[in-house]
Amino acid sequence: MSISRFLQSPWLFFLLLCVAGIGPAAAEGRCPPGQYPIGDQGVGGCAPIPGAGQGAPEENPGHWVKTWGAVAGSMNGDAGASTGHQARASAERQAVERCGHWGATDCKVLYTYYNQCYASIRSRRPENGTMFNAGANKEQALERATQDCRKSGSQECTFVHSDCTKPFFQEG
Incomplete structure (x- = not known):
């Protein structure tokens, strides 16, 4: 029997697929897709698989x-x-x-x-005044402002103030 004739026979083709390990997809036992069998012999039923058939949660339309x-x-x-x-x-x-x-x-x-933190530093040199810089947190802002103060030529830089302001999520 030639291969083409073999593949034309539906039963023989099905047998080939089964031997090759390729078969039709099936649901969990006797249950429809998205469910699994519960109970025992004689009394059985199906229950939904947790999370099956549920789409991704809706995104909150806020900003x-x-x-x-x-x-x-x-x-x-x-x-x-x-x-x-x-x-x-x-x-x-x-x-x-x-x-x-x-x-x-x-x-x-x-x-x-x-949406960040800031720090202010005063230089000992009056001509340099007060310097401001920002960062993701107070420490980073303070470090940046201190670097700016030192780059201006002052070795004595005094902390003045720092604070943060952060975004908030508004629903709907």
């Missing part, structure tokens, strides 16, 4: 909201800071208000940041 922080200062050294605002302008306004709380009338925004 991340960035939050802002700001630092304001005056010529006489008064300062104010704010954090956690949803709008940059709001963070800046509160920082200027807090700076003016100490009596200064010339407060202006010196630094703004969002």
